[in-house]
Amino acid sequence: EAQVTQNPRYLITVTGKKLTVTCSQNMNHEYMSWYRQDPGLGLRQIYYSMNVEVTDKGDVPEGYKVSRKEKRNFPLILESPSPNQTSLYFCASSPTVRTTYNSPLHFGNGTRLTVT
């Protein structure tokens, strides 16, 4: 089954304890992206990747890192989490986001992170 898989679904951690949220897609998609969703603020892009070894900042990259060493995986790393990073996180992928293509995003089922 074609899908985007995120883990974990729920995570409670303490300030400063490094964590990684994994994201994997089995559709051979070039483009992958991370979003956070907060009440009243909608979906905001954290980082995105156009292909292997190509990553770039989105709208809210501070406090996050990513890597794209393989096409299928795009982990989100919080080196020193803080309470303002408590949020619902989504990973998404798409075959391409070049403007000539009408390629929708496929989302993972989300990770609810709480930082105390």
Added chain:
Amino acid sequence: RKEVEQDPGPFNVPEGATVAFNCTYSNSASQSFFWYRQDCRKEPKLLMSVYSSGNEDGRFTAQLNRASQYISLLIRDSKLSDSATYLCVVNTPGYSSASKIIFGSGTRLSIRP
């Protein structure tokens, strides 16, 4: 001005009603348009793409008006299961061949029995 704007709602309509949402975008060079549906605390799911000529999928009709820079979603004969947040998504040219995907903040729809 936001790049993509939606009326946040909530829209509260009776079952069987017809309801329409609009979404405006600011960049006239935008190329691709989508409507997504998001249920509470779940991932957004593609409802339909929006094509220049307009397109229909069962009870759902999407329209694009490039001159006025808006897209619309019409839901006919609404069902209780249509209750959700509807996200407008616009794909806009960025650097080189890359593009930027911009989400609206969503319109909440609640269907009452």
